[in-house]
Amino acid sequence: MGEPRVTFYTRAGCHLCEEAQAVVARVCAELxxxxxxxxxxxxxxxxxxxxxxxxxxxxxxxxxxxxxxDEQRFRAALQG
Incomplete structure (x- = not known):
C-alpha cells in the first residue's frame, strides 16, 4: 500500500473537526x-x-x- 491520498488537519476539542472526520473516515472506508x-x-x-x-x-x-x-464532492475527488 502506498501513502494515504487524504490528509486531514485537525485540532483537539474542535466540533467541526469531529463532524468532518466522521465523513472522511466513512467515505475512505467505503472506497x-x-x-x-x-x-x-x-x-x-x-x-x-x-x-x-x-x-x-x-x-x-x-x-x-x-x-x-462536502461528502459528495469528497467522494467524487477520490473516485476521479
Missing part, C-alpha cells in the same frame, strides 16, 4: 482509501498555515475542503 490525521497544534508551521481553517482536508496533496467536508 478503500486511507487517510492520515494531523493535529495542527503539534507544529507551529501547520498551526500558522491551517489554524484558522481547521478542519482542512487535502486529497493527493491539494487542499480540498476546510471547515466542513
Amino acid at each position: 478503500g482509501e486511507r487517510f492520515v490525521e494531523v493535529d495542527v497544534d503539534t507544529d507551529p508551521e501547520l498551526r500558522e498555515r491551517y489554524g484558522e481553517e481547521v478542519p482542512v482536508t487535502l486529497v493527493d496533496g491539494r487542499q480540498h475542503d476546510y471547515w466542513r467536508v
Whole structure:
C-alpha cells in the first residue's frame, strides 16, 4: 500500500473537526482509501498555515475542503 491520498488537519476539542472526520473516515472506508490525521497544534508551521481553517482536508496533496467536508464532492475527488 502506498501513502494515504487524504490528509486531514485537525485540532483537539474542535466540533467541526469531529463532524468532518466522521465523513472522511466513512467515505475512505467505503472506497478503500486511507487517510492520515494531523493535529495542527503539534507544529507551529501547520498551526500558522491551517489554524484558522481547521478542519482542512487535502486529497493527493491539494487542499480540498476546510471547515466542513462536502461528502459528495469528497467522494467524487477520490473516485476521479
